Structure formats: structure tokens, C-alpha cells
Amino acid sequence: MYQIQYFIITILLLFSCSNKNNNTEPYQMEIEPQITKNYLALGDSYTIGESVSENERFPVILVDNLNTKNFNFNLPKIVAKTGWTTGELKSAILKENIDNNYDLVTLLIGVNNQYRGYNIEEFRTEFSELLNMAIIFAKNNSDNVLVISIPDWAVSPFAKNRDRDKISAEIDAFNAVKKEETLKRNVKFIDITPISRQGLNKPEYFASDGLHFSGLMHQLWVNEIIQKKFN
DSSP states (O other): OHHHHHHHHHHHHHHHHHHHHHHSOOOOOOOOOOOOBOEEEEESHHHHTTTSOGGGSHHHHHHHHHHTTTOOBOOOEEEEOTTOOHHHHHHHHHHHOOOSOOSEEEEEOOHHHHHTTOOHHHHHHHHHHHHHHHHHHTTTOGGGEEEEOOOOGGGSGGGTTSOHHHHHHHHHHHHHHHHHHHHHTTOEEEOOHHHHGGGTTOGGGBOTTSSSBOHHHHHHHHHHHIIIIIO
């Protein structure tokens, strides 16, 4: 008798479990949200993209290109303005109250120091201060910072009647200071100056103002940044 009761109870339990499994919703895996990354772009006209559309600025192109590789960056915060020197960028930064939580910080500055004929050693001091700030903004991690060389505007239509060799030589001198101070801090230096010089006698590489570079050139800079840092 006991064996029969045990058998009946077992059958009922199995039947109950079968019905429960049939009526249960399919198991839904919880998908964790992707962690997004923050990018801060510091600079002047070459960073803000003077005379080009917003989506042609190199920081915006960089984010778009990196996100196709699943880097998952937010839109960049850009602190840049046409005409800014190192001193003017520093003043603007101090007013911005920038957080220290950036996964990437780019620094492209110096052309207006050269254009105005400012002292190169003064530039060294101010650039070094900016670079130290950039590292702090990048979670105090020098690996999160990229210094980008000054493009050479001597090849622009705007400079057609100027001393192009002199301009290029001065750009090289400022870039040498940038590179020296950058490498001292174990920060990666991305040299886009030779790429900018490909624009000589190629109007498609310049914006409508004949001085600043077009979105096509900004894309070439991004290609170099990705190749040297993210591949």
C-alpha cells in the first residue's frame, strides 16, 4: 500500500513540474548597459573646425570612427575657439570647471602663437601647463592623452603671397617644443604636420575661407590618430 501511494505522489509531482515549465515565460537574460567613454578636445580653430560643419570637425569624426570599432564614446566636449593661443586656452579652461573623468583628451594648440610671432620659450611654459592640465583631466593617466602637432597653414591658398618657407620653419620649431615636452611626460605625440602639407595646391583640402582645412583633411588626421593610438 505504501509503495502504491509513493508511486502516485511521484507521478503527481512530475506532472506538476511539467505544467509549471510549460507555463513559465522564457528566461530573459539581463543585458548590462555598455559603459560609455568621455572625450575632451582642447585647442583652437583646428579643433573647433573653423569654416567646416560640425560633423566635419576632427573630434566628431574621431568619435564616429572609433564607435564603429565599438569604443562607445560620448559626443566630445570641445573647449576650443578660433584664434586662441596657449594663454587664451588656459584662461578658458580655468573658467570651465572641467571634470577629471575623461577617458581621452586631445590637445592641439600653438598655431596662433606662431602666427602672432610670440616667444617660443613662453610657448613652452604655457604649453607645458596645458599638458599638465590635460593629464589631470584624463584621470591623471598620461595614456589617455594625445598631443597633436600643429598643421602647416603655409600650404593654404591664404598663404600664397607670404613666405611659405619661413612659416613652415616656424611651425616645425613650435612642433619640436611640443614634442619634447610631450615625450617628457610619456604622452603620445601624433604628428599630422606632414599630412597637412599634402594640401599644397589641392583646394579640396581647404575650407571656403582658403585658410582652414576642410573635412577631408580632418578625416586624414583622424586616420593617423587611429592608426597610431587605437590599432
